[in-house]
Amino acid sequence: MNKTMTESRGPAFSSLTGLDMSHIRLCPAIAFNQILNGRYKLHILCVLYGGPRRYGEIGRSLLHGSLNRPITPRILSRELKQMEERGLITRKAYPVVPKRVEYSLTERGRALVPVLAEIIRWGSSGVHEEILGV
Template sequence: MSHIRLCPAIAFNQILGGRYKLHILCVLFDGPHRYGQIGRSLLHGGLGGPITPRILSRELRQLEERRLVDRKAYPVVPRKVEYSLTGRGRALVPILAEIIRWGASGAHEEILGIA
């Protein structure tokens, strides 16, 4: 690991840090979703109130810039755009599945004091 210049844990946090990025990736595990579907999905099991359109757009744009999410726009009216995981995004599935498995034990609620 002497060739690594940045701690992998810090890099992971820089890439996927933020309030909604991990949740967006979890939503997209099930397959392509439209913008509105993603926004509605973030209400369930999330941090409370609805995500604002500006924040959702920013999070999706950052995930797209990092090549974790693909945005496909269809030439139809009304406009139709779908988001899906790229190969790079799908490579994170086992990691996120392990985080979810850990969370299913309730450990996160105990640590956060919401148990």
């Protein structure tokens, strides 16, 4: 292996997990942030954990956890499209009038649920509200 390939790799073992990381080029924490970058993606995953939801149901559910600031249709559409492109959710359009579309988690999206559960467990103490001054 040449020197530049060796330099682009991370440490052999993660000091946080003790796992072998020698085959990884991009830090998993940075990748997680890039994949779920956006104000609403984590919340959308939480909503879809409860089962398939329609566009309007997802939009309304986002009011509860976002201090009652509504998400614009443009932003919700963009978030859903990016999540679908990344393989986290599926979009199923039914051949009916009026138009009916449902979104649901894929296996890849469901694999993030334990991570979300830990984030919510951390936040259940309210420390996030202290940090953000909410």
